[in-house]
Amino acid sequence: MARQPQLLDQWGRPVQRSSLRQEVSAPTIGGVRSPLSGYPADGLTPDRLAVILREADAGDPVRYLELAETIEERDPHYLGVLGTRRRSVCQIDITVEEGGDTAHDLAMAKLVRDWLDRDELADETFDILDAIGKGYSFTEILWDTSMGQWQPARLEYRDPRWFRFARHDLATPRMIGEGGQEEALPGFKFIFARMRAKSGLALRSGLARIATWGWMFKAYTQRDWAIFTQTYGQPIRIGKYGPDADEKDRETLFRAVANIGGDCAGIIPDKMMIEFIEAKSIGSSTDHYERRADWLDRQISKAVLGQTATTDAETGGLGSGNEHREVQKDIEAADCKALAAILNRDLVRPWIDLEFGPQRAYPRIRITRPEPEDLKAFSDAIGPLVDRGLRVATADVLAKFGLPEAAKKAEILHPQGQIPAQMPPDPAPGDGIPPESEFKYRLNTRPAPAWGHAALQTDRRSTGRTAALAPAEDRLASEAALPVGEMIERIEVMLEAASSLEEAREMILAAWPDLSTDGLVEVLAEAFLAAHAGGRALVEDEADG
The missing domain is CATH 1.20.120 (Four Helix Bundle (Hemerythrin (Met), subunit A))
Known part of the structure; x- marks a missing residue:
């Protein structure tokens, strides 16, 4: 029996095939990979936020990752723009290009192409793109060998809190083992995705690091707005008592004034009086809270989507409309290329190596939104070229128009005035005329x-x-x-x-x-x-x- 070649992962380490069949980073209650999370956003102050970010810079990202998770839960605007960016990539169809023209190259590409045709793929890529917010993500590949072949059974998202980076460079990912010790990631077992909002360390290149400051300042603004509304949004109650009122009368009047805001009812002696004084021009006094909150939201939109016109309903002016949409498309294209490169490196190449061994050329995943094409112009141009001898594959033309290959017994359209090449068979005696x-x-x-x-x-x-x-x-x-x-x-x-x-x-x-x-x-x-x-x-x- 031929000996299988020794495979190496992207870091040059030998791949242990036996460990690939095991789930190595599943959550455990009470263990080092607990699904329970803390809430460092409660009572967040600028000083506490600075400490959390410095901890992440030093290689301890737990509280930063928990804060990033909390912001997505508590800030609808950040959740909306971040979800828009992730879903715009997930809903694009993934294509596979062959590494060559041989039958083996075509078979490898078909293997990958068939596996990608799964309903779960959109959810799996959405989880991988969690790296856009946090800067990185980890996805465990659960391999299936039940049929004697290597094939990914599913891609399982893993909480990034269960991973660290090597202290010497803060760039090499490591996994927290059962004993709490940091271990090297098993080769061909994880999809390690990095999505850079800026150059630098993965711990400092996520959008959440920028969003934390905007969210904290907006939380202060919303709190002050709520206090102002609570205080001045309803009339001021003033109780008046006469000169002959004793201490007991004054206490009765105060309780009535204090409780009437919530209870909207109260009783006082007939010698006392309560007046409601309404504050004037409250609307102009609260506009600055709304303007500040909206301004902070626009900054988040710029950071996540590169523009504001598609999220904040601003029209008119230079750079609006189509120009802003082009900016969003550029960011989408960059995300697509980054995700395709990650999947080719951590999923496609390991899979082909496990199934077929090392190859000179590998099938490649492409994620590209198709551009609108003038099919009429294409038709007008391709006809004369074919008449002059240009060799064009039928499959390529059908793909242009989104048409499938006609079945053998399908009714075929013919050019007007052209008799079909194959005449139908003569009817047998008594069969009558076919419909x-x-x-x-x-x-x-x-x-x-x-x-x-x-x-x-x-x-x-x-x-x-x-x-x-x-x-x-x-x-x-x-x-x-x-x-x-x-x-x-x-x-x-x-x-x-x-x-x-x-x-x-x-x-x-x-x-x-x-x-x-x-x-x-x-x-x-x-x-x-x-x-x-x-x-x-x-x-x-x-x-x-």
């Missing part, structure tokens, strides 16, 4: 071929090889015109007399055995003989020359 759905084609009278002297002269000018045969060709063309013309005249008469395609078909089939072809057969026999003799004469002339 129209089974026999649809056009019958028309195509003009006889231009076999005359003008056509031959054109052919001579283009080839320069028929001048010696000109007399024979002219005679054959003249003799063939008579029998062909008689056949066409009879068919024309039947078509004019028929009231439907079915009747015309029956008339043609009935008359076909009686159509005389003797003259045409003789002409064709003489034509073949003349062509053979003329060809030999031309060869001898060229040899003598």
Whole structure:
């Protein structure tokens, strides 16, 4: 038995095939990979936020990752724009390009292509793109070998809190093992995705690091807005008592004034009075809270989507509309390329190596939004080129128009005026006329071929090889015109007399055995003989020359 080659992962470490069949980073209650999370956003202050970010910079990202998760849960705007960016990539169809033209290259590409045609793929890529917010993500590949072949069973998202980076470079990912010790990632086992909002360490390149400051300042603004509304959004209650009111009367009045805001009811002696004084111009006093919150949201939109027009309903002005949409498309294209590169490196190449061994060329995943194309212009351009000999694959043309390959028994459309190449079989006696759905084609009278002297002269000018045969060709063309013309005249008469395609078909089939072809057969026999003799004469002339 041939020994399997030793495979190396992207870091040059040997791959242990036995460990690939095990789930190595599943969550455990009470263990080092607990699914329970903390909430460092509660009571967040600028000082605490600075400490959390410094901890992440030093290689301890737990509280930063928990804060990033909390912001997505508590800030609808950040969740919306981040989800838009991730889903815009997930819904694009993934294609696979072959690494070469051999049958083996095509088989490898088909293997990957068939696996990608899964309903779960959109959710799996959405989880991988969690790296856009946090800066990186980890996805465990659960391999299936039940059929004797290597194939990914599913891609399982793993909480990034369960991973660290090597202290010497803060770039090499490591996994927290069962004993709490950092371990190297098993080769061919994880998809390690990095999505850079900026250059630098993965712990400092996520959008969440920028969003934390905006979210904290907006939280302060919302809190102040709520306090202001609570305080000045309802009238001020003032209780008045007379000079003869004692301490007990004053306490009764205060309780009534204090509770009437929530209870909207109260009782006081008839010698006391409560007035409601409404604050004026409250609307203008609260506008600055809303403007500040909206301004902070726009900054988040710029950071995540690169623009604001598609999220904040701003129109008009330079850079609006189509220009902002182009910016969003550029970011989407960059995300697509980054995700494709990650999947090719951490999924496709390991899979092919496990199944087939190392290859000179590998199939490649492409994630690209198709650009709108003027199909009419394509049709107008490709027809003349094909007529001039350009070789174009039918599959490529069908793909342009999004059409599948026609089944063998499918009804085929034909150019107007063209008789199908394959005529339907003659009906058996007693079968009757097939229904129209089974026999649809056009019958028309195509003009006889231009076999005359003008056509031959054109052919001579283009080839320069028929001048010696000109007399024979002219005679054959003249003799063939008579029998062909008689056949066409009879068919024309039947078509004019028929009231439907079915009747015309029956008339043609009935008359076909009686159509005389003797003259045409003789002409064709003489034509073949003349062509053979003329060809030999031309060869001898060229040899003598």
